[in-house]
Amino acid sequence: xxxxxxxxxxxxxxxxxxxxxxxxxxxxxxxxxxxxxxxxxxxxxxxxxxxxxxxxxxxxxxxxxxxxxxxxxxxxxxxxxxxxxxxxxxxxxxxxxxxxxxxxxxxxxxxxxxxxxxxxxxxxxxxxxxxxxxxxxxxxxxxxxxxxxxxxxxxxxxxxxxxxxxxxxxxxxxxxxxxxxxxxxxxxxxxxxxxxxxxxxxxxxxxxxxxxxxxxxxxxxxxxxxxxxxxxxxxxxxxxxxxxxxxxxxxxxxxxxxxxxxxxxxxxxxxxxxxxxxxxxxxxxxxxxxxxxxxxx
Amino acid sequence: xxxxxxxxxxxxxxxxxxxxxxxxxxxxxxxxxxxxxxxxxxxxxxxxxxxxxxxxxxxxxxxxxxxxxxxxxxxxxxxxxxxxxxxxxxxxxxxxxxxxxxxxxxxxxxxxxxxxxxxxxxxxxxxxxxxxxxxxxxxxxxxxxxxxxxxxxxxxxxxxxxxxxxxxxxxxxxxxxxxxxxxxxxxxxxxxxxxxxxxxxxxxxxxxxxxxxxxxxxxxxxxxxxxxxxxxxxxxxxxxxxxxxxxxxxxxxxxxxxxxxxxxxxxxxxxxxxxxxxxxxxxxxxxxxxxxxxxxxxxxxxxxxxxxxxxxxxxxxxxxxxxxx
Ligand SMILES: [Zn+2]
Numbered sequence: 001x002x003x004x005x006x007x008x009x010x011x012x013x014x015x016x017x018x019x020x021x022x023x024x025x026x027x028x029x030x031x032x033x034x035x036x037x038x039x040x041x042x043x044x045x046x047x048x049x050x051x052x053x054x055x056x057x058x059x060x061x062x063x064x065x066x067x068x069x070x071x072x073x074x075x076x077x078x079x080x081x082x083x084x085x086x087x088x089x090x091x092x093x094x095x096x097x098x099x100x101x102x103x104x105x106x107x108x109x110x111x112x113x114x115x116x117x118x119x120x121x122x123x124x125x126x127x128x129x130x131x132x133x134x135x136x137x138x139x140x141x142x143x144x145x146x147x148x149x150x151x152x153x154x155x156x157x158x159x160x161x162x163x164x165x166x167x168x169x170x171x172x173x174x175x176x177x178x179x180x181x182x183x184x185x186x187x188x189x190x191x192x193x194x195x196x197x198x199x200x201x202x203x204x205x206x207x208x209x210x211x212x213x214x215x216x217x218x219x220x221x222x223x224x225x226x227x228x229x230x231x232x233x234x235x236x237x238x239x240x241x242x243x244x245x246x247x248x249x250x251x252x253x254x255x256x257x258x259x260x261x262x263x264x265x266x267x268x269x270x271x272x273x274x275x276x277x278x279x280x281x282x283x284x285x286x287x288x289x290x291x292x293x294x295x296x297x
Numbered sequence: 298x299x300x301x302x303x304x305x306x307x308x309x310x311x312x313x314x315x316x317x318x319x320x321x322x323x324x325x326x327x328x329x330x331x332x333x334x335x336x337x338x339x340x341x342x343x344x345x346x347x348x349x350x351x352x353x354x355x356x357x358x359x360x361x362x363x364x365x366x367x368x369x370x371x372x373x374x375x376x377x378x379x380x381x382x383x384x385x386x387x388x389x390x391x392x393x394x395x396x397x398x399x400x401x402x403x404x405x406x407x408x409x410x411x412x413x414x415x416x417x418x419x420x421x422x423x424x425x426x427x428x429x430x431x432x433x434x435x436x437x438x439x440x441x442x443x444x445x446x447x448x449x450x451x452x453x454x455x456x457x458x459x460x461x462x463x464x465x466x467x468x469x470x471x472x473x474x475x476x477x478x479x480x481x482x483x484x485x486x487x488x489x490x491x492x493x494x495x496x497x498x499x500x501x502x503x504x505x506x507x508x509x510x511x512x513x514x515x516x517x518x519x520x521x522x523x524x525x526x527x528x529x530x531x532x533x534x535x536x537x538x539x540x541x542x543x544x545x546x547x548x549x550x551x552x553x554x555x556x557x558x559x560x561x562x563x564x565x566x567x568x569x570x571x572x573x574x575x576x577x578x579x580x581x582x583x584x585x586x587x588x589x590x591x592x593x594x595x596x597x598x599x600x601x602x603x604x605x606x607x608x609x610x611x612x613x614x615x616x617x618x619x620x621x622x
Pocket of ligand 1: 033034049051053
């Protein structure tokens with residue numbers, strides 16, 4: 001059974017960027033512009049079979065990609081956002097939440113839980129771009145923090161797949177503080193010497209990049225993903241000139257030393273599995289927390 | 298930047314009526330000194346009037362007015378506080394990696410006799426200084442220098458005081474190439490586990506991640522007229538309202554004043570400013586801040602290293618609002 005048949009409203013929940021062919025049975029690839037049979041694209045985790053273009057993958061698809069089929073046990077599923085600022089711009093935040101929940105079937109822009117990866121227990125969390133641009137508010141911050149805490153206490157490696165526009169403006173300063181909260185939790189995880197793999201997909205930006213996304217023991221990016229602090233438009237406005245092609249893309253970050261590797265989506269699981277073999281081989285990983293050496297990373 | 302309502306070079310629009318009366322008082326004083334005319338009565342009346350007007354104006358500032366006070370061209374900056382409130386400051390430079398990162402200054406100094414590491418964002422006063430300091434917008438090397446100095450303080454068991462005052466981390470080509478995100482993220486993680494007391498104060502503009510990168514303290518406080526926000530009112534208006542005319546609405550909606558943040562449980566304390574703002578009397582502003590810092594340092598210095606780390610972690614762990622399970 002593939003991942004998309006397991007979720008309730010799979011095809012409706014998946015919105016392709018740009019052009020959409022009626023009925024959703026055929027879609028145009030954003031890379032090669034060829035027409036692709038949708039179920040085939042979904043089965044291939046939304047990587048174009050013709051040109052390899054990586055279309056955006058929703059959170060549950062990401063979890064399915066990275067874990068052994070049928071092993072995912074979701075945690076904190078019913079954690080949902082409040083409206084601490086009673087925020088309203090052209091639209092009320094409450095209404096935006098309701099729309100996003102309907103669109104994605106998720107309470108907030110993240111899915112997290114425990115699963116097996118090639119038989120190895122892991123904690124996994126994935127952000128969902130379809131939910132308000134994968135933005136981080138209190139719920140995303142809390143669920144990442146809880147996942148890091150579970151990973152530390154159980155000594156299961158943590159994998160977080162980011163795909164986000166950054167901090168969520170509608171929760172104001174509370175969103176900003178989630179950067180500090182998640183980073184602090186990852187500091188504790190690092191001290192416990194439990195591996196943390198950060199996976200970056202298009203796009204990862206702002207407060208998400210500037211917190212947990214950049215703190216992986218190993219950071220891997222999907223090909224050609226936009227990974228940045230300030231978005232290209234903001235920079236262009238600031239400096240008043242056009243940016244070169246490839247600026248802030250995965251390969252650019254690899255060249256400048258800010259990601260460990262660029263890994264195609266369909267090789268992601270295999271690569272993580274191999275890495276965890278290296279990282280978890282030492283006995284420290286197998287020991288329960290109380291017996292682990294009290295040593296700071 | 299918003300053009301409207303900026304007032305004169307040194308006075309904001311809502312400061313203008315107050316400044317007018319003040320200058321009239323000055324004229325009357327000059328008159329009595331020069332021509333020996335008795336203006337005591339008039340001066341006393343004007344004093345009464347200006348005090349009343351000042352109290353009224355500053356007791357009902359809108360968030361946007363507050364934001365403009367936080368960015369006031371005469372507002373004291375980090376080095377002003379260093380000057381008014383500390384002794385023996387020795388500035389250190391450089392991230393030992395690429396550059397100095399001059400929109401942040403830092404070094405050991407003495408605060409009420411106690412050695413502390415003071416690190417803060419620094420804006421420029423003159424045009425030349427502004428450009429040199431990159432308008433207080435920090436590059437990755439600024440954050441890396443700050444972290445280096447914090448680790449140095451930790452190594453020698455000295456408390457860390459950070460001062461935040463920036464429109465934001467610099468959005469530029471070089472900053473991205475040199476890992477702006479990584480620099481901020483690293484600071485957040487490392488600051489959370491420093492084994493010495495850390496006090497963070499927003500003295501002016503707390504511009505998003507660019508400020509937070511210095512803001513993971515055991516105590517986080519804001520000056521009365523400072524702001525602290527996930528995005529600037531201008532940025533928020535442009536993105537969510539798609540209109541620069543909605544800055545005031547955005548400033549209101551973001552809940553970015555010191556009072557708001559205290560209510561939201563993000564900061565621990567508001568540091569009073571002289572009426573009219575810190576720029577009206579930087580010396581007094583600094584002496585109030587010094588007393589607040591001293592009291593907090595006295596408390597924090599009683600904690601053991603692991604207690605300090607645990608307190609800081611628990612503090613940030615508890616921030617956020619969510620429901621369900
Ligand atoms: Zn294609």
